[in-house]
Amino acid sequence: MLNPASLAPPDVTSVNISVSAEGVTLSGSITTKEPDRSLGRFFRTVHEAALQNRLDELRVDVRGLSFVNSSAIRLFIDWAIWVSQPTGPRYRLRFVRNPNVTWQRVSFPAIAQLAAAHVVIEDGA
């Protein structure tokens, strides 16, 4: 389980981030110029915490994320690559998406193709 108290989300305008023992929930939109500098670093910290805590699965709920730019999609691609490293501890990355949101419906299957054995896409209500 993650320890939410040790994973303070960055303060990024337009996106709300909450951390639970199971993972991260995002809502709002991400259209900043360089989201890797704030959100990307935070995702990396969560990833490292998941490895350290030997999680079997980490849940990233993006259902409330109504719009993102391509730099933000890149962050999810990076995360899929982190969990597909051939050696060392790993966990399953579960993205919970809303298939009625175009960017989520179209982009997550392509992300899953990058790391099919380690990424699961779940359709949420």
Place this chain on the structure above:
Amino acid sequence: MTERSDPAPVARPLILMRFRPVWTYIDGVREFCRFFCDTTFKTTDLAERASVVIQETLENAVKYSTGGDEAELELRIQSQGETIEFSVSSLPDPLHLPTLRAELSSIASQTPEEAYVAAFLRAASEPGEASRLGLARIRHEGRAELSLQEEPGGRIRITATGTVC
């Protein structure tokens, strides 16, 4: 002797905006255009596709614009029948043009879905680099075909053409 026929009707722009290439304007312009498409065409699907097209075309235009008074961006949306066109005119750094031409040509040589998956694979293999997903997103998520026009004075116009429904 041939009779002169009337010229084909030319679509009038539904939206014509000019503004300086500043990142912070993109959100506001995109949301206005989303609202406009939703309200005018009564289709949420088009509004969502328009959001992707406008976000990615404007981001590219802002990223690669030269500075100065001539660098103003122009966004035009026009429709005729079932066809809708989004175009952005900008004054890019000339060094960026060959890359843009190559990118468009590569994307056009594949189906929208193939180009999209290829862009994701490339991004995955180039950690730390720019995403370069934008044009592929416009074609696949935005369901719009892209074209590039080079205009006098070094300006370029990227046009994304799709259908209303």
